[in-house]
Amino acid sequence: MSDLAGMDFSADFSGVPGILLSVLIGLCLGSFATAMTWRIPRGQSWIATRGRAEHSACPSCGHPLRLLDLIPFFSWVALRGHCRYCGAGIGWRYPVIELLTLALCVIINLIFGITPAGLVLMLAMPFLVALVAIDLEHMILPNQLNLILWVLGVAYICVTRDGGAGLQSALLASLIYAVLSFVTGWAVSRVLKKEAMGFGDVKFFAVAGLWLGVSALPAFLMLSGVAGVVMGLAWKIIWKRERFPFGPSLIVAFLLCLIFLEQINALLY
Numbered sequence: 001m002s003d004l005a006g007m008d009f010s011a012d013f014s015g016v017p018g019i020l021l022s023v024l025i026g027l028c029l030g031s032f033a034t035a036m037t038w039r040i041p042r043g044q045s046w047i048a049t050r051g052r053a054e055h056s057a058c059p060s061c062g063h064p065l066r067l068l069d070l071i072p073f074f075s076w077v078a079l080r081g082h083c084r085y086c087g088a089g090i091g092w093r094y095p096v097i098e099l100l101t102l103a104l105c106v107i108i109n110l111i112f113g114i115t116p117a118g119l120v121l122m123l124a125m126p127f128l129v130a131l132v133a134i135d136l137e138h139m140i141l142p143n144q145l146n147l148i149l150w151v152l153g154v155a156y157i158c159v160t161r162d163g164g165a166g167l168q169s170a171l172l173a174s175l176i177y178a179v180l181s182f183v184t185g186w187a188v189s190r191v192l193k194k195e196a197m198g199f200g201d202v203k204f205f206a207v208a209g210l211w212l213g214v215s216a217l218p219a220f221l222m223l224s225g226v227a228g229v230v231m232g233l234a235w236k237i238i239w240k241r242e243r244f245p246f247g248p249s250l251i252v253a254f255l256l257c258l259i260f261l262e263q264i265n266a267l268l269y
């Protein structure tokens with residue numbers, strides 16, 4: 001049996017070819033992320049193939065979209081955010097989601113290279129970006145996305161740590177994060193007499209624990225706390241609303257820990 005972790009893909013994809021490949025992967029995954037943010041909250045299947053007519057049509061005029069209209073980000077810029085056929089505005093969130101996914105894939109390539117770990121990380125990006133977008137818009141963290149990220153976490157552990165022992169400690173960390181967030185959320189809810197944290201957030205803690213491990217818990221809690229306060233204030237000041245989604249703060253903290261864990265730990269300890 002060959003050891004996946006020991007395999008070296010980077011020799012062939014270092015430098016410019018690696019960056020080009022990560023851009024290509026990022027563009028594809030970015031368009032996948034936008035599709036998920038539209039379909040999942042509406043209960044539509046997102047596994048259906050792209051070629052089906054129903055979801056490559058303009059939502060306003062129903063005109064089928066051609067290949068030229070579907071190029072991630074570039075089509076939106078070329079058409080200045082309007083449908084080519086009816087002129088209806090296309091939300092700026094689509095290019096933002098696509099660009100964000102693209103940028104994350106390029107950053108991951110620069111740090112991890114085109115390696116098994118780097119590829120699993122890139123694969124996780126559209127799901128994380130979709131979670132942020134859906135939580136901001138609908139205040140939910142869909143179970144299916146949390147579940148997929150949890151399964152990808154198992155794959156990540158398998159390619160980055162040695163076998164069974166690594167997986168065992170990752171599963172334990174997943175449980176610890178989830179229980180801790182549940183108990184904290186429950187206690188805070190009792191004190192504030194209002195719901196402090198949704199079950200979606202608790203499930204995301206389980207995902208974060210699996211990927212990051214117990215050693216990253218202090219950094220993750222600190223970063224998500226800081227991000228949560230910033231986000232809560234912004235929500236209150238800009239949108240004048242009390243209830244704000246906690247998911248985006250958790251995901252920002254998770255991404256920072258995932259990509260920069262060594263640097264963060266070096267700063268903290």
Ligand SMILES: [Zn+2]
Pocket residue numbers: 058059060061062063083084085086087088
């Ligand atoms: Zn149209």
